[in-house]
Amino acid sequence: MESLENFFRTLLEEAGRRAMSYFLRTTHEIKRDGSPVTAADKAVQEYLVAAIMRKFPQDGIIAEEDEVLRSPRQGSRYWTIDPIDGTVSFMAGMASWGIAVGLIEESVPVAGFIYLPATKDLFYSTGTQVWRNSHPRLLTTDRSLHRNTILLTHARPHQRYTLRKSFPGRVLCLGTASAHLSLVATGGAHVVLIGHDKVWDLAPGYAMLSVNGGVLRYLDGTDCDLSVLLDGRSAPLPMLGGPASLVEETLSHLDYWAIPNVVV
Numbered sequence: 001m002e003s004l005e006n007f008f009r010t011l012l013e014e015a016g017r018r019a020m021s022y023f024l025r026t027t028h029e030i031k032r033d034g035s036p037v038t039a040a041d042k043a044v045q046e047y048l049v050a051a052i053m054r055k056f057p058q059d060g061i062i063a064e065e066d067e068v069l070r071s072p073r074q075g076s077r078y079w080t081i082d083p084i085d086g087t088v089s090f091m092a093g094m095a096s097w098g099i100a101v102g103l104i105e106e107s108v109p110v111a112g113f114i115y116l117p118a119t120k121d122l123f124y125s126t127g128t129q130v131w132r133n134s135h136p137r138l139l140t141t142d143r144s145l146h147r148n149t150i151l152l153t154h155a156r157p158h159q160r161y162t163l164r165k166s167f168p169g170r171v172l173c174l175g176t177a178s179a180h181l182s183l184v185a186t187g188g189a190h191v192v193l194i195g196h197d198k199v200w201d202l203a204p205g206y207a208m209l210s211v212n213g214g215v216l217r218y219l220d221g222t223d224c225d226l227s228v229l230l231d232g233r234s235a236p237l238p239m240l241g242g243p244a245s246l247v248e249e250t251l252s253h254l255d256y257w258a259i260p261n262v263v264v
Contacts, residue, residue: 004126008101008113011051015044015099016117019084023118024093036087041065044083044099052079052101064200067232078104078230082200085114086176088155095119096174102203107227112204114182123182125208130185137186139212143245145169150189151250152180157193160238160257167253181205184242185212191242191250199229209241216241219256 022040031037045065052061053070056079060072063081072078079101084090086097095118103111113124122133129136142149149169154177157163163171169190174180178201180192185208194202194216203226206216216224218237229235238256240247 004111005124007055008124009122011048012099012101012113012115012122015048015083016115016120018047019044019090019099020117023090026091028087028091036091037065038084038087038091040090041084041087045081048081048083048099048101052081062199062230062232064198069232076106080104080200080203082178082204085178085201086174089175094175096176096179098176098179100178100200100204102200102205102207104199104203104226104230107225107230109203109207109210109226112182112207114178114204116179123179123186123205123208125185125211127207127211130208130212132182132186132188137212139185139209139214139243140187140190140246142190143243145190145246145249145253149191149246151191151193152183152189153193154195154197154238156195160195161193162255162257164253164255167250177201178205181216181241182208185209185214191240191246193250193254194235194239194241196234196236196238198232198234199226202226202229202235206241214242215244215247217247219251219254221251 019040026038028036028038058074060078061070082100085100090097098116101113111126115122147168151171182205183189184192218239
């Protein structure tokens, strides 16, 4: 029987080839929520939904475009699909966009696959280890912030937070929540700050983070609970992810203003 790893490696590589056929040569529309969508988003999602439904006909699916939500026919498993996470980066010709698929069971993220076609990087976990391509990876071993700490953030932190001057590290944004989570889960970065994202942005990287002992916590200190996001709603609060000690310390340098109706 084909392993989950091999199935999704093949699936995402083909999805990546399809996405790359639109790269630097596509137009976009604006969705009701104000975010852009391209023909690549729609084509890749159609391909992934069809393939996953054939392979796992009893499972549910939650996909970003056109609000696809199919409840499980049996059991509690949902596959989440973000066909192009980082559509703005994709449109800008940057390499940091990705294709993200997650598996949620009993409201817990248990597997995740994130493929960056422009760099051919595959981050994944099926529940026991976390891999970047063919190499097993762990969280950073740092347990306190320092001048080379990397905090990855979403695109509009200036509209919601004050990061105090006392924060000693660097702040970067790649424009892709799933890539941010996977980089923290595999030790390439230290902490990630995520806005009011949705389950398809969170599940794949959250699964990897959890396997490696990391946390994903709302700014009120509670753990991110995917059960309340299975209907496609936005997360109620921004969140920090990474080793628990770094998340707690980063939070002490961050002031959050609850401003409604700001697209993140």
